[in-house]
Amino acid sequence: MRWEVRIMNGPAGPRKKMKALAAMLLAGVFWLATFAPGYAEESPTTTVQKSVREIYRLLADENLAQPENWPQREQLVLDVVRQGFDFHKMSRGVLARYWRNMSAAERDEFVALFSEFLKNIYIRVVEAYSYDNLTFVNESLDVRGKGDKMVEVAEVTSLAEQRNVTATVVYKMAKDSGKWMVYDVVIENISQIAKFRAEFADITNRKKYDKLVADLHDKINQRKSELKNNGNI
């Protein structure tokens, strides 16, 4: 406690003050750098922009555009999308009540399939617009809930221009362990999670769920066979 006593005991010289200040600064920097990465976190817009830019880069890569490299490209895009999109939350959102009845293995299987499916859809959307025609115009932050049950949310609004028609795309994000992750994409006021939730609303039993999983497999295989046929691989 000697340092406390010294402070309490009155004026110290400017040199000593500087040393004490430097020590406190050092401790602060150490704490921030080691244990509080959240302070240096990316903004929601930066997270989305980085993810979108990287996907465009991968899709424009001439080497990856070679048909024999398409499977690799698909995997790389999926890896990037997984960094910024919370497919676990999305899966919970679309299956709603049925999610609570699922086993851990079933949930993992669904998240993996749904991620692959959404990645394919996202590539289609991205392919329709060039990166130069995308602009990020707004970011809003909010906190939902109270006390322990609180979640930080953000909405990043972007505009996509094509053939003189502007589409508004809003990325809904939630902060999870200090990182912003997208949990819904709203295109022209249409929440994709709400749309899928409406489609999956009648999934109330095992039989219907199995049919959904089979449909997911079909759609994923359809994409794979399209790539195979187009690239003759």
Add this chain to the structure above:
Amino acid sequence: MKGKSLRPVIDFRCGIRLLWLAFTVSVVLCLPQTGGAVDAGTVSDAVSREAWEDDLLFDEVGVVDEVADPLESMNRMFFIFNDKVYFWVAKPLATGYSWFLPEEFRVCLRNGFTNLKMPVRVVNTLLQGKFRATGTELARFFINTTMGIFGLGDPAKEEFDLPPYEEDFGQTMGVYGAGEGMYLCLPFLGPSNLRDVVGLVGDYPLDPLRYADVEYSAKISATQFVNNMSLKIGDYEKFKEAAFDPYVAMRDSYHQYRQGKIAE
């Protein structure tokens, strides 16, 4: 002298203690998050977190049940009918049309048709009390009709940053509290609802084409349909590709789209 020689030591120890304090506090703060061993409590906490987090994040997604669809059987029939019309008639026509006219020309034509429907947007923005939007629409019409050569170009948007306001009578009724009534899938026209069908009737007198000769008006409308369709080829296919039940997906998308437009 004793005090003076001690102080540098004190400052050094001060730094060490602060570092140690920071380390201890950080470890204590981080422990509950990293959670060394996974026990039953942690799993149930995670499940509980999922439950309340979903309520917070997806509460606004609970709009599914709001779409009343008592005529679902008939609507599904018309949905299939429209699907066939698209693939067997509209798409081949629009594809053939697009072979003869370059995309830029088709975009210009679409701009022209949009410009012609200015009265619909002006009256509905006025009725909704969106006077700024009314001014924008009038300015857009003036700029695009003159500088944009009869509305074929859109300098109002490109040069003056004046985007269009898509307002119609269905939205106006929605703004004043009219509900959707029920979902309707109309032959040839696609998704709609009772309120928006009434809205179509309300907008009819405001459409300048309505005052043209019937034959001329029909030709213009057909050209408009094929032209605009030619700029959307592939969108419907993508929509179906992303859907597990395209009928429900369309119904919900339309509901959300219109609700969003009314809320704007």
